[in-house]
Amino acid sequence: MSTILHHVGGIETGAADRTGPVYNPATGVVQHQVAFASKDEVDAAIATAAAALPGWRATGLVKRADVFFRLRHLLVERQDELAAIITSQHGKVLSDAKGEISRGIENVEFAAGLVHLLKGEHSEQVARGVDVHSVKQPVGVVGAITPFNFPAMVPLWMVSSAIACGNTVVLKPSEKDPSAAVFIAKLFEEAGLPAGVLNVVHGDKVAVDAILDSPVVRAVSFVGSTPIARSIYERASANGKRVQALGGAKNHMVVMPDADLDAAADAAVSAAYGSAGERCMAVSVLVAVGDETADALVAKVADRVASLTIGDGTDAASEMGPLITAEHRDKVASYVTGATAEGATVVVDGTAQHFDGDGFFVGVSLVDHVRPGMRVYDDEIFGPVLSVVRVPSYEEAVSLINANPYANGTALFTRDGGTARSFEFDIEVGMVGVNVPIPVPIGAYSFGGWRNSLFGDSHIYGPESIHFYTRSKVITTRWPDQTPSSVNLGFPSNH
């Protein structure tokens, strides 16, 4: 069985003293081992990134941009290969894997505009003969730690902007599906990125802690579950680093009585069960306003899920693949089996569906009459389970969402512009959709939730990433001219 190694300084490295299994979730078979980096190995990768920093930050902006133009071309050209890697280790269906690649390419396209993005400001003649300008300089070596659920897109969220800004990177992808990150690092190098600018180390907490504790790493981007995001934020910021740590989610989709209920049901099914619910922007709570709306929606959703095809992601007929591990599948199932005792109604029980073989499959579930305080509502399940919460009014829907500890994404389905505008104004959530169930911003905007869905000040990718991955420097200049100088001990005034 092959061992997936680290990619440092353009070459494969790793002693592989400690390893973890990489499954094919559709078969349940361990297909690779992945090396788990020791602290020394991570320190060596950080040293490689530090050694590459002076050369990369001095590389001309146009030449830097060239790498991204070429990378975009390579990603498009080799997307089938990358999608196959994603599907074989994550389990999502191939069309979904390609979807994540195309969203990741948006971040590459954004980074290709780096000449424009890194412009500073200039003020001429702030005082007689004195000019001021600002520049954006890289922060240095950046740590990037990513989750299993988007093994290509989330690394591209981070490394595209970090590298565009002139930083060098040590990326620690999820140990569950680590190969996509290595594939991307190699493509970057094929596109002209010097070896050592983007390094990939695999592993667990040992590797992550080595990144968080290294005095050489100046900034850390993290995406993963809320408890880990919180601990990463606390540890890295205590070590004086700039940190953005994006956490978990519980995304509510509100359906008003005036909405197109068929379109809403289609959207809810797509957003709840796509990628087996393993998306941080998946809809996991359907908030139906009024019992009439709820009854109609539940019937329409149940009707649609009856015809979903679940199977191996490489099969073109499959609409949904397996979950990432057997443990995760069993945990997801436990929320459905426990829901009845909590007082909810299980309308569709996916745990009862039988699948041949040892893949980590579970059917989709629909649970009605869910309320806050039930585990099925309170926890991020991260699986194909859609809860329905019935509320009597728009105001109650907003209060429910604003009281939830997570605040990543939300959506409203209505035909009424006034209600939609109120929702945009009232709702306390980072990303909002109006008749759009998964409002992931395009690459030219930044992505991020509020409350327990993000620790730190900066959202990820887009304009906020340029701010996050650079330090600004303001330079005040005076060149000798005809004005006579004199000694003045007062504080410099421009008046």
Ligand code: NAD
């Ligand atoms: P996770 O938190 O288990 O792991 C994320 C990363 O942290 C991985 O690289 C993992 O190796 C590392 N890690 C795990 N335990 C650690 C520990 N104790 N100390 C240090 N590092 C540790 O998350 P996951 O299961 O890979 O991904 C799913 C989670 O990610 C979900 O909660 C999902 O909502 C969230 N997510 C959020 C976003 C977002 O943008 N907000 C996007 C994608 C996924």
